[in-house]
Amino acid sequence: MKRESRLNQLDSPAQWLVSSPQLMADVSRYLAQHVQRGSCIYFEGELGSGKTTLIRSIFRELGIEGAIPSPTFSIMETYTTLKGLELLHLDLYRIENPKELALIGLDEFREEDWAWFIEWPENGTDVIPAADLRIRLRHAGNARIVEFPPELEVQ
Ligand SMILES: Nc1ncnc2c1ncn2[C@@H]1O[C@H](COP(=O)(O)OP(=O)(O)OP(=O)(O)O)[C@@H](O)[C@H]1O
Numbered sequence: 001m002k003r004e005s006r007l008n009q010l011d012s013p014a015q016w017l018v019s020s021p022q023l024m025a026d027v028s029r030y031l032a033q034h035v036q037r038g039s040c041i042y043f044e045g046e047l048g049s050g051k052t053t054l055i056r057s058i059f060r061e062l063g064i065e066g067a068i069p070s071p072t073f074s075i076m077e078t079y080t081t082l083k084g085l086e087l088l089h090l091d092l093y094r095i096e097n098p099k100e101l102a103l104i105g106l107d108e109f110r111e112e113d114w115a116w117f118i119e120w121p122e123n124g125t126d127v128i129p130a131a132d133l134r135i136r137l138r139h140a141g142n143a144r145i146v147e148f149p150p151e152l153e154v155q
């Protein structure tokens with residue numbers, strides 16, 4: 001990853017200290033390159049750690065305009081980019097049993113080549129696709145630490 005002057009690199013090359021929602025754009029620009037048809041990214045991290053903010057930022061990077069609401073209550077939001085890439089944003093926080101997800105009808109998204117973005121994936125075990133990429137977020141004072149696998153590091 002090209003080092004951004006506004007991001008401070010921590011111990012591991014795959015950890016980034018991001019001090020504001022605006023600066024999430026720097027990370028999202030990089031992560032957006034890894035989004036493709038059929039890809040699935042898990043966003044793991046405690047309440048309020050910035051999962052929705054990062055996903056929103058990735059969607060902006062992919063050219064989505066207009067409102068990008070958090071699916072905390074709707075559970076699912078969908079978008080299509082100008083290039084025809086279909087994005088599925090799930091927030092499984094309120095799912096208590098993965099069987100509840102059957103009611104939502106995720107299969108149609110599996111058959112087509114949707115790109116999945118999943119918050120609280122631990123609540124959808126065995127029902128959601130396996131992750132191609134796992135992003136972990138956590139609080140660091142007023143900032144956030146965003147962590148992703150080192151193998152993604154490219155220049
Ligand atoms: N990098 C950041 N630095 C500072 N504040 C941030 C950062 N990212 C997000 N925030 C703020 O943290 C709050 C929670 O963010 P967000 O809703 O994205 O978290 P979340 O992980 O999706 O939460 P939930 O688990 O409830 O879905 C928001 O007020 C947001 O503006």
Ligand SMILES: [Mg+2]
Pocket residue numbers: 051052053070072091119
């Ligand atoms: Mg959220």
